[in-house]
Amino acid sequence: MPHDHNDSQAPGTISPSGHPYRPDDDxxxxxxxxxxxAVRELLVEKGYITALQIQNQIDTMDARSPTNGANVVxxxxxxxxxxxALMNDAAQATRDMGFDIGPMHLIAVENSDMVHNVVVCTxxxxxxxxxxGLPPDWYKSRAxxxxxxxxxxxxxxxxxxxxxxxxQVRVHDSTADMRYIVIPSQPEAxxxxxxxxxxxxxxxxxxxxxxxxxxxx
Amino acid sequence: MKDFFGKxxxxxxxxxxxxxxxxxxxxxxxxxxxxxxxxxSSAAGLMNTDSLRRVLEDMGTEAYETMxxxxxxxxxxxxxxxxFGAFNTTELAQKMAEVKSRGDTYGEAT
Numbered sequence: 519m520p521h522d523h524n525d526s527q528a529p530g531t532i533s534p535s536g537h538p539y540r541p542d543d544d545x546x547x548x549x550x551x552x553x554x555x556a557v558r559e560l561l562v563e564k565g566y567i568t569a570l571q572i573q574n575q576i577d578t579m580d581a582r583s584p585t586n587g588a589n590v591v592x593x594x595x596x597x598x599x600x601x602x603a604l605m606n607d608a609a610q611a612t613r614d615m616g617f618d619i620g621p622m623h624l625i626a627v628e629n630s631d632m633v634h635n636v637v638v639c640t641x642x643x644x645x646x647x648x649x650x651g652l653p654p655d656w657y658k659s660r661a662x663x664x665x666x667x668x669x670x671x672x673x674x675x676x677x678x679x680x681x682x683x684x685x686q687v688r689v690h691d692s693t694a695d696m697r698y699i700v701i702p703s704q705p706e707a708x709x710x711x712x713x714x715x716x717x718x719x720x721x722x723x724x725x726x727x728x729x730x731x732x733x734x735x
Numbered sequence: 736m737k738d739f740f741g742k743x744x745x746x747x748x749x750x751x752x753x754x755x756x757x758x759x760x761x762x763x764x765x766x767x768x769x770x771x772x773x774x775x776s777s778a779a780g781l782m783n784t785d786s787l788r789r790v791l792e793d794m795g796t797e798a799y800e801t802m803x804x805x806x807x808x809x810x811x812x813x814x815x816x817x818x819f820g821a822f823n824t825t826e827l828a829q830k831m832a833e834v835k836s837r838g839d840t841y842g843e844a845t
Contacts, residue, residue, distance in 0.1 A: 546839045550806040551765045555845050556830040557813050558772055560822045567775045575771035640748030642788060643804070652770070655759050658804055664752035676755045691748065694784040 578618075579652065586617060587649040587699060588720035591731070592713045594626075595704045608699060612649065619648050627690060628701040629727070634681055635688045636674070636727035637698045638666035644692035646699045650722055657726070667691060677728040700724065702731040744796040765841055766805040772812050782815040790814045 561567050590612055594601040603611040608626040609619050624646060627635040639645065640663045645653040656662050665673050670687045674680070681687065690698045702724035708716055708731070723729030762770075777783050790811035798807055816822055822830075837844045 547835065547841050547844050548806075550802070550809050551841045552831050552834050552844065553813055553827075554765050554769050554772070554809045555834045555841075556827060557809065557816060558768060559834070560826060560830055561772070561776065561816070564821060566779050566781060566821060567772075571775055572768060572771045575774055576767045579767065579770060579774075638748075641745055642791070652762065656755050656757055659756060660747060660750075660799075661752040661755050664747045664750040665755075667748040673755065694788060 579647075582648065582651040584650045584720075584722035584725065585717065586651075587646070587722070587725045588717045589713075590615065590617075590649060590699070591701055591720045591725065592716035594701050595708075595716060596713055601701075604701070617648060622648075623696045624649075625690075625696065625698050626701050627688070627698055629703045631685070631703070633686050633688060634727065635690060635698075635700045636666060636670055637690050637692060637700060638663060639692040640664070640667055641691075641693065644694055644697055646697045646725075649699060650725060654722070674728060677723065679729055700727040702727075702729075705731055705733070707733065743792060744799070745792045762805075765845075769805045769809045769812065773808060776812060776816065776821075781819045781821055782812070786815050786818075787811050 558572065562569055562572075590604070593615070594604050600611065603614070604626045605628065608624040609622065611626075612624065613619050627637075629635055637645075639657070643653055643658040645657060647653065662673065667689050670689050671681060674687075692698055702720065704716075705719060708719050711719075718734040719731045721729055721731065724731045773782075773787060777787075787808070788811075791807055794802075794807060794810070798810075802810070813827065817824060817827065834844050
């Protein structure tokens with residue numbers, strides 16, 4: 519395989535998206551990186567998968583971003599018929615929009631003035647990756663997984679979200695087979711905007727429930 | 736109820752824990768490849784989400800504290816491939832030795 523530019527990053531450098539590279543991008547080759555190469559090559563040599571499939575799968579995953587979910591939310595805000603279908607069966611409604619949802623069940627939960635929904639996976643890292651991309655690091659952390667279900671309001675304040683005491687908080691614990699996406703409340707100031715503009719108001723965090731939709735910054 | 740042991744280590748909901756760390760890293764190429772291997776070997780019928788998780792959960796809390804997310808995943812994918820019979824431990828050991836002999840960095844070895 520050709521060398522990849524990711525492998526030559528010096529420690530402490532910042533990626534084009536503004537994040538540091540993982541320390542294990544640095545040299546030398548680790549035992550687990552060694553195992554990844556070996557498993558991949560064995561599976562290709564034995565004909566179970568192809569190198570092209572691997573590259574295509576990485577490209578597919580890289581192309582997934584919270585913008586997919588934001589398009590779903592913006593449409594739900596503006597299209598009552600779609601919203602009804604989404605609340606009835608989110609997997610089917612988003613498949614019908616053209617998203618590859620796979621076999622998983624997907625439930626959309628809607629925020630209102632009275633109810634705020636939050637999603638967690640206490641057991642592992644289950645996440646609507648088909649609509650939001652891969653989960654952020656904090657979503658997979660012990661702190662979030664442990665605490666979101668017992669002190670959600672306190673956890674939310676650590677994301678800068680302070681909810682009024684009269685708002686009911688509902689925490690949804692995902693499983694491998696059942697994932698959730700939050701439909702955030704539509705900000706008053708965004709009402710009447712066209713869908714392509716609305717998409718910019720819908721953040722990743724607002725679809726996990728640790729933030730609210732807000733004007734693009 | 737103080738001595739309740741009715742759940743395993745990965746069932747973390749409700750456990751005491753520290754504050755949320757908001758630092759984010761980009762995924763490295765080798766991590767994306769591990770993710771792709773899980774998806775593709777599942778699509779090929781060699782494993783599934785449940786078998787991935789069964790091995791991850793059997794690793795125990797020490798692995799969670801000392802290994803990164805995709806380190807645990809490649810360990811689980813590899814174990815699943817051995818259990819399925821896609822390759823055996825001898826083949827894996829030989830391949831890993833051969834890969835390692837190519838160079839000292841991921842870029843040289845891959």
